[in-house]
Amino acid sequence: MSGKKISLADWQQQLGRPAEAATAASDDLVYSTDSGRIDKPKPQKVVAQSFSDGHARLRRETKGRNGKAVITISGLAESTETLAEIAALLKKKCGCGGSVKDGVIEIQGDQRELVQQELTKLGYKHKWAGG
Template identity: 45%
Template sequence: MKMGTEGSRLVYSTDTGRICPDCGQPKAACICKQAKAAAPTGDGVVRVSYETKGRKGKGVTVVRGVLLDDKALTLLGKQLKSGCGSGGTTKDGVIEIQGDHREFVIAALQKQGLTVKRAGG
């Protein structure tokens, strides 16, 4: 069985080293991760909930489903935290604000034109 050039692809080059199988660029200049990180997906509905599980009884307001990149999401989290006068974090596409600030967060996100739902109890 003879293999032609149709089914083969370059995996290593002596000039550049290893080649990414998806984008065909050298591993050092691979653009695959940037393309995945730049395009957040979801249904377009922002969900705001209050959670205490796994936080030793301390409650946090959790905002999920905001379709923004990491920089814009961090900036939005900073604005919400300063508006609530509280601390928190932004990680993995989720904004967490210490304390129960659901009403303020829902109102602030609706002012920005986002579709917001209150999730949980």
Template identity: 50%
Template sequence: MSLVYSTETGRITPEKEQAQRPKGDGIVRIQRETKGRKGKGVCIVTGLDLDDKALKLVAAALKKVCGCGGAVKNGTIEIQGDNRDKIKDYLVKQGHTVKFSGG
């Protein structure tokens, strides 16, 4: 239960909380996922400890490298199709440590 009103200060508005992204361990993980996508696979890139603007730039570069679409959602990059090898090659050239995760 949270405090809503105080006789000393009046109405108390809750402080806005920023969405906390989990801090990575320095390893970028690439996984392939088809669940909930009607059988269409996407590659999900997690572990990039970047702000939203930089993450969108990396996503745009990955989409160009792979020649397909994608999106940035909740601090992860989703690239359409099974392009794990192309994504790994690009990220290794950029100086990241990359691992495949999942099936």
């Protein structure tokens, strides 16, 4: 055996295995001497689902939050980045904190009127859900 280094695909080709086997074997690779650590591409995050009537749902929640009110906005069928931008805009307008979790925007505090006005300005139709 010679001291020459060859790639995994070339080695498998010399053994007589088809190229598909080389790609299947390379799917399990974690490290390569040529390129270093091999990271698998991360799956795309699921875009939030919208409701069939096309309206976003605004809900005031206090359950599990020690009595503190939070406005949640669900049903905006946008990408995660767009939801983060909308949340940032709403947080600035309301002067409070918030986050985006699983396609739902959470705005801290009872800011019903401001959230409703800003969503209308952005062109989203909305309905109040819950009590």
